[in-house]
Amino acid sequence: MTxxxxxxxxAAVDWAVEQxxxxxxxxxxxxxLTIEAVAARAGVGRPTxxxxxxxxxxxxxxxxxxxxxxxxxxxTGDALRDLELLASEVLERLVAAGVGPVVLAVLGxxxxxxxxxxxxxxxxLSPRLGVLGEVIARGVRTGRVRDDLDVTVIRDLVLGPLVxxxxxxxxxxxxAERAAATAAVRRAIAAPGVAEDAPPSPAGKPVTAPxxxxxxxxxxx
Amino acid sequence: MTxxxxxxxxAAVDWAVEQxxxxxxxxxxxxxLTIEAVAARAGVGRPTxxxxxxxxxxxxxxxxxxxxxxxxxxxTGDALRDLELLASEVLERLVAAGVGPVVLAVLGxxxxxxxxxxxxxxxxLSPRLGVLGEVIARGVRTGRVRDDLDVTVIRDLVLGPLVxxxxxxxxxxxxAERAAATAAVRRAIAAPGVAEDAPPSPAGKPVTAPxxxxxxxxxxx
Amino acid sequence: MTxxxxxxxxAAVDWAVEQxxxxxxxxxxxxxLTIEAVAARAGVGRPTxxxxxxxxxxxxxxxxxxxxxxxxxxxTGDALRDLELLASEVLERLVAAGVGPVVLAVLGxxxxxxxxxxxxxxxxLSPRLGVLGEVIARGVRTGRVRDDLDVTVIRDLVLGPLVxxxxxxxxxxxxAERAAATAAVRRAIAAPGVAEDAPPSPAGKPVTAPxxxxxxxxxxx
Amino acid sequence: MTxxxxxxxxAAVDWAVEQxxxxxxxxxxxxxLTIEAVAARAGVGRPTxxxxxxxxxxxxxxxxxxxxxxxxxxxTGDALRDLELLASEVLERLVAAGVGPVVLAVLGxxxxxxxxxxxxxxxxLSPRLGVLGEVIARGVRTGRVRDDLDVTVIRDLVLGPLVxxxxxxxxxxxxAERAAATAAVRRAIAAPGVAEDAPPSPAGKPVTAPxxxxxxxxxxx
DNA sequence: TCCTAATCGAGACGGTACGTCGCGTCTTCGC
DNA sequence: GCGAAGACGCGACGTACCGTCTCGATTAGGA
Numbered sequence: 001m002t003x004x005x006x007x008x009x010x011a012a013v014d015w016a017v018e019q020x021x022x023x024x025x026x027x028x029x030x031x032x033l034t035i036e037a038v039a040a041r042a043g044v045g046r047p048t049x050x051x052x053x054x055x056x057x058x059x060x061x062x063x064x065x066x067x068x069x070x071x072x073x074x075x076t077g078d079a080l081r082d083l084e085l086l087a088s089e090v091l092e093r094l095v096a097a098g099v100g101p102v103v104l105a106v107l108g109x110x111x112x113x114x115x116x117x118x119x120x121x122x123x124x125l126s127p128r129l130g131v132l133g134e135v136i137a138r139g140v141r142t143g144r145v146r147d148d149l150d151v152t153v154i155r156d157l158v159l160g161p162l163v164x165x166x167x168x169x170x171x172x173x174x175x176a177e178r179a180a181a182t183a184a185v186r187r188a189i190a191a192p193g194v195a196e197d198a199p200p201s202p203a204g205k206p207v208t209a210p211x212x213x214x215x216x217x218x219x220x221x
Numbered sequence: 222m223t224x225x226x227x228x229x230x231x232a233a234v235d236w237a238v239e240q241x242x243x244x245x246x247x248x249x250x251x252x253x254l255t256i257e258a259v260a261a262r263a264g265v266g267r268p269t270x271x272x273x274x275x276x277x278x279x280x281x282x283x284x285x286x287x288x289x290x291x292x293x294x295x296x297t298g299d300a301l302r303d304l305e306l307l308a309s310e311v312l313e314r315l316v317a318a319g320v321g322p323v324v325l326a327v328l329g330x331x332x333x334x335x336x337x338x339x340x341x342x343x344x345x346l347s348p349r350l351g352v353l354g355e356v357i358a359r360g361v362r363t364g365r366v367r368d369d370l371d372v373t374v375i376r377d378l379v380l381g382p383l384v385x386x387x388x389x390x391x392x393x394x395x396x397a398e399r400a401a402a403t404a405a406v407r408r409a410i411a412a413p414g415v416a417e418d419a420p421p422s423p424a425g426k427p428v429t430a431p432x433x434x435x436x437x438x439x440x441x442x
Numbered sequence: 443m444t445x446x447x448x449x450x451x452x453a454a455v456d457w458a459v460e461q462x463x464x465x466x467x468x469x470x471x472x473x474x475l476t477i478e479a480v481a482a483r484a485g486v487g488r489p490t491x492x493x494x495x496x497x498x499x500x501x502x503x504x505x506x507x508x509x510x511x512x513x514x515x516x517x518t519g520d521a522l523r524d525l526e527l528l529a530s531e532v533l534e535r536l537v538a539a540g541v542g543p544v545v546l547a548v549l550g551x552x553x554x555x556x557x558x559x560x561x562x563x564x565x566x567l568s569p570r571l572g573v574l575g576e577v578i579a580r581g582v583r584t585g586r587v588r589d590d591l592d593v594t595v596i597r598d599l600v601l602g603p604l605v606x607x608x609x610x611x612x613x614x615x616x617x618a619e620r621a622a623a624t625a626a627v628r629r630a631i632a633a634p635g636v637a638e639d640a641p642p643s644p645a646g647k648p649v650t651a652p653x654x655x656x657x658x659x660x661x662x663x
Numbered sequence: 664m665t666x667x668x669x670x671x672x673x674a675a676v677d678w679a680v681e682q683x684x685x686x687x688x689x690x691x692x693x694x695x696l697t698i699e700a701v702a703a704r705a706g707v708g709r710p711t712x713x714x715x716x717x718x719x720x721x722x723x724x725x726x727x728x729x730x731x732x733x734x735x736x737x738x739t740g741d742a743l744r745d746l747e748l749l750a751s752e753v754l755e756r757l758v759a760a761g762v763g764p765v766v767l768a769v770l771g772x773x774x775x776x777x778x779x780x781x782x783x784x785x786x787x788l789s790p791r792l793g794v795l796g797e798v799i800a801r802g803v804r805t806g807r808v809r810d811d812l813d814v815t816v817i818r819d820l821v822l823g824p825l826v827x828x829x830x831x832x833x834x835x836x837x838x839a840e841r842a843a844a845t846a847a848v849r850r851a852i853a854a855p856g857v858a859e860d861a862p863p864s865p866a867g868k869p870v871t872a873p874x875x876x877x878x879x880x881x882x883x884x
Numbered sequence: 885t886c887c888t889a890a891t892c893g894a895g896a897c898g899g900t901a902c903g904t905c906g907c908g909t910c911t912t913c914g915c
Numbered sequence: 916g917c918g919a920a921g922a923c924g925c926g927a928c929g930t931a932c933c934g935t936c937t938c939g940a941t942t943a944g945g946a
Contacts, residue, residue: 009917029333031252036906045919050908101333108332111325111388112250125389149401153382153394157405161374161381167332167388168346173374181374184367188378188409227895228937234897257927266898271929448890449942455892471775473694478932487893492934543775550774553767553830554692567831588847595824595836595844599851602824603816609774609830610788615816623816626809630820630851669921670911676923699901708924713903885946892941899933910923915916 009052016042017049021063022099030060030105057116060106065124067099071131079139080190084182086132087158094166104167129155146191154189161185230273237263238270242284243320251281251326278337281327286345289320292352300360301411305403307353308379315387325388350376367412378409451494458484459491463505468540472502472547499558502548507566510541513573521581522632526624528574529600536608546609571597581631588633599630672715679705680712684726685762693723693768720779723769728787730762734794742802743853747845749795750821757829767830792818802852809854820851 020042024033035056039046053059074085094100110117136154139145145154161181166172173181186194241263245254256277260267274280295306315321331338357375360366366375382402387393394402462484466475477498481488495501516527536542552559578596581587587596603623608614615623683705687696698719702709716722737748757763773780799817802808808817824844829835836844 013918031330031333034906035908043919045921046907047909047920048918051917054908105333107389108329109252111329112252112322114391117391121390146405149405150398152386153398153402153405156382156386157402157409160383160385161377163385163388164381165377167384168328168338169342170335170338177371177374180370181378184370184374184378184409188405226893226939228897230896231937255927256929260898264898266900267928268899268930269897272896275929447888447944449892450944451891473772473775476932477934485893487891487895488933489894489935490892493891496934547775549831550771551694553771554694554764556833559833563832591843591847592840594828595840595847598824598828599844599847602827603819604823605827605830606823607815607819610770610780611784612777612780619813619816622812623820626812626816626820626851630847668913668919670913670923672922673911697901698903702924706924708926709902710904710925711923714922717903887946888944890941890943892939894938895936896938897934897936900931901933902929902931905926905928907925907927908923911921913918913920915918 013042013044013048014052017044017052017059018063018066020044021059022067022102025060025063025102025105026099030102030109033060035059055115057109057113057119061116061119061123064099064103064106065127068093068103068124068128070127073131073135075135079135079142079144080186080194082135083132083139083145083158083189084186086135087162087182087185090159091162091166091172094163095172108167132158140191143191144194145189149189157188158185234263234265234269235273238265238273238280239284239287242280243288243323246281246284246323246326247320251323251330254281256280276336278330278334278340281323282337282340282344285320285324285327286348289314289324289345289349291349294352294356296356300356300363300365301407301415303356304353304360304366304379304410305407307356308383308403308406311380312383312387312393315384316393329388353379361412364412365415366410370410375410379406382406455484455486455490456494459486459494459501460505460508463501464509464541464544467502467505467544467547472544472551475502477501497557499555499561503558503561503565506541506545506548507569510535510545510566510570512569515573515577521577521584521586522628522636524577525574525581525587525600525631526628528577529604529624529627532601533604533608533614536605537614550609574600581633585633586636587631591631596631600627603627676705676707676711677715680707680715680722681726681729683707684722685730685765688723688726688765688768689762693765693772696723698722718778720772720776720782724779724782724786727762727766727769728790731756731766731787731791733791736794736798738798742798742805742807743849743857745798746795746802746808746821746852747849749798750825750845750848753822754825754829754835757826758835771830795821806854807857808852812852817852821848824848 017038020038021033024037024041028037033056035046035049038059039049042049049059053062071086071089074082076082076085094104106116106120110120132155133151136145136151140147140151149157162173238259241259242254245258245262249258254277256270257267259280260270263270270280274283292307292310295303297303297306315325327337327341331341353376354372357366357372361368361372370378383394459480462480463475466479466483470479475498477488477491480501481491484491491501495504513528513531516524518524518527536546548558548562552562574597575593578587578593582589582593591599604615680701683701684696687700687704691700696719698709698712701722702712705712712722716725734749734752737745739745739748757767769779769783773783795818796814799808799814803810803814812820825836
């Protein structure tokens with residue numbers, strides 16, 4: 001055993017720096033975030049920050065992955081509904097006052113920073129999208145989700161429209177648009193034969209036995 | 222009449238700066254772009270750049286909107302197919318060696334820069350998405366696209382998955398995934414009764430009377 | 443005759459620029475004077491200023507030499523007294539609110555600008571010190587001033603202490619100090635036998651040893 | 664104990680910057696001196712220079728006061744002679760190749776920069792003129808210098824002509840002029856009864872008309 | 885009466901220096 | 916050895932003026 005000589009690192013420092021980072025991210029955004037400011041606000045020397053996080057990106061990703069809890073699998077019995085709930089949850093977080101904008105900012109910054117992108121993927125996205133993958137797999141297994149689509153493609157179809165909307169316009173779907181979009185995505189990924197509309201009932205009835213018919217508009221005849 | 226006093230601005234300068242900006246964007250990305258470097262590479266004084274574009278964002282958006290041609294309406298007769306072609310075209314551009322990555326970078330940077338975002342929206346996105354809107358409207362009119370979806374929602378559904386994929390993973394769908402995703406989106410937005418697969422015929426027959434049947438896989442029991 | 447074709451230069455412009463220069467000199471000092479500001483304040487294009495005065499120095503010296511009237515020879519009959527009056531007058535002007543500080547500033551600036559120094563000498567100082575030289579010569583001729591001192595040395599002795607004081611300390615002699623200094627300089631340059639103190643009488647009656655001669659121009663013999 | 668936290672400032676940097684400043688002052692004069700150039704020539708970052716000397720003036724005055732040694736009191740026994748020696752020394756330095764012109768330039772620049780002037784006074788002039796003041800006081804005490812003149816006035820009389828000459832004309836007295844001027848100043852400030860001419864002999868043997876008296880204090884009749 | 889040419893304002897242009905900010909590294913002290 | 920404090924070389928920022936250069940519009944002569 002080496003035995004770790006000298007003064008051990010202070011956990012309080014870690015905490016202070018992370019808090020400072022979150023505060024500042026919320027306040028000035030990713031591009032306005034400065035190691036200098038972080039250190040100052042944490043009451044810490046700049047080299048102390050660098051000692052733990054060699055780059056701003058490391059710091060931010062680390063802080064984010066610690067601050068944002070992993071999504072929980074709703075597991076209502078209906079995998080399609082689970083997906084919708086997860087998507088809804090994702091959207092909620094993206095828009096939420098706290099870390100939401102920060103996550104977006106970092107995603108944005110990652111675009112032309114492959115370093116950041118991969119670290120983000122590894123430390124933040126994968127753990128979080130894992131649940132989605134599981135739910136999708138379950139959906140395929142239980143015959144609720146089409147089996148001719150790659151898992152990642154389904155993910156893109158579920159999250160893409162929603163993220164795209166927020167990223168580009170900053171605005172978000174209203175209640176009606178959201179319902180329509182949800183139904184549309186369901187059409188895109190639901191296995192053939194699955195009823196077109198999700199049951200609006202809050203605690204989704206178990207499935208397997210498909211609801212007989214529930215079209216929105218009248219049939220074309 | 223006003224008569225435009227003083228020495229007129231040199232078009233050559235505009236050109237040189239725009240070229241330099243594109244070059245550097247491709248080389249070092251948005252976050253690595255420096256007005257200083259732009260001016261140097263354009264053989265121009267720094268103040269000259271600032272005189273025309275007060276901020277880096279102004280410059281970049283202006284350059285992009287000038288450099289990227291607006292999408293043309295394919296108008297094959299089948300609006301659904303038109304949408305697919307447009308999406309395909311958008312994807313192509315996003316990935317393309319030239320401005321593609323640049324556009325992505327700027328989109329990313331815009332996330333936590335509302336200023337940039339709105340300028341981008343106004344000068345870059347709207348003109349380009351306009352075509353998409355028209356095609357969608359035509360689709361609705363001709364009964365190829367559902368009429369219970371807002372135009373912007375459809376846009377999100379068409380572009381979202383694709384952009385999300387590129388933005389987040391940097392990777393892109395392979396041929397098969399692309400086909401599957403395309404079909405899925407079609408399911409999401411096609412009007413009821415419209416055949417599931419797009420007719421591969423290049424110059425789509427006019428619509429109204431929906432093509433009777435054209436499934437890819439067998440019907441769902 | 444060439445005949446000077448084209449539009450003649452406007453005298454109004456000359457005037458406006460000179461006024462602007464004086465104003466600004468008084469306001470911001472020599473080192474704070476900018477051609478830009480001069481032009482703006484004169485309501486004139488910058489090139490118009492450059493057309494007439496190639497450098498800031500040219501402009502300033504020209505303006506000064508036009509603005510500050512040449513000292514008049516008091517010619518009281520007593521050359522020593524004349525010198526004192528002249529010195530007094532010089533001091534007055536140096537301290538005066540208007541051009542005084544400006545002259546000092548330019549003198550100061552001239553120190554490490556030989557160009558400016560020589561132009562200043564030629565256009566400003568010489569004409570003004572000429573009178574002093576004449577008075578000194580007259581003093582020597584009339585036996586009031588020592589003849590073993592070079593004219594320029596006398597000039598240095600008369601003006602030096604006074605200018606030095608103002609230049610370095612900004613402060614100026616009070617009444618008593620001034621009288622004492624005047625008397626001291628008189629001791630330094632007065633011909634032997636001339637009474638030590640200047641008569642305090644306002645309209646200098648000759649003193650003790652009256653000046654032998656009083657003519658201004660007639661031959662000495 | 665304060666304990667002086669953080670990395671101490673490098674003496675090498677001080678030294679390098681001061682050298683660079685002196686070099687450049689000698690080369691391009693005060694008005695041509697650039698912080699940028701100083702930093703470059705010292706091999707130092709610009710902010711490092713600003714950290715120590717907030718303004719160009721601070722830098723220059725500091726450098727000068729460090730570079731020019733304070734005059735030593737000759738103390739030959741004859742205060743009048745001491746004054747002449749000091750004046751001579753001052754002149755020498757003003758004209759000397761090294762800092763001489765620099766001092767002049769700064770003096771000049773100080774004219775319309777009260778900030779600079781007061782700093783110059785405080786950090787440069789007073790320490791240096793202190794000796795002069797002491798010698799003058801001694802002269803008064805020993806009866807060699809008139810007691811009806813303020814110390815500062817005497818200083819003006821001693822240094823004024825000399826500085827005036829150098830400042831304005833750049834030229835300097837030749838041997839004869841210098842002797843004459845010296846004698847003149849002596850007349851101006853010597854106590855009554857003191858022999859008129861200073862002994863030009865290097866080690867002050869009395870000359871021509873040897874001063875009858877050489878006592879230090881007694882009254883002249 | 886036109887023509888021609890210099891001058892006027894305005895302001896763009898390539899530059900240089902400004903003084904500031906943040907970077908990431910280093911060096912010192914005191915726990 | 917860690918941690919704060921902060922100096923260091925560096926590079927970019929956005930601004931102010933520089934002195935030169937086009938411009939269109941005056942404004943006189945001379946033809």
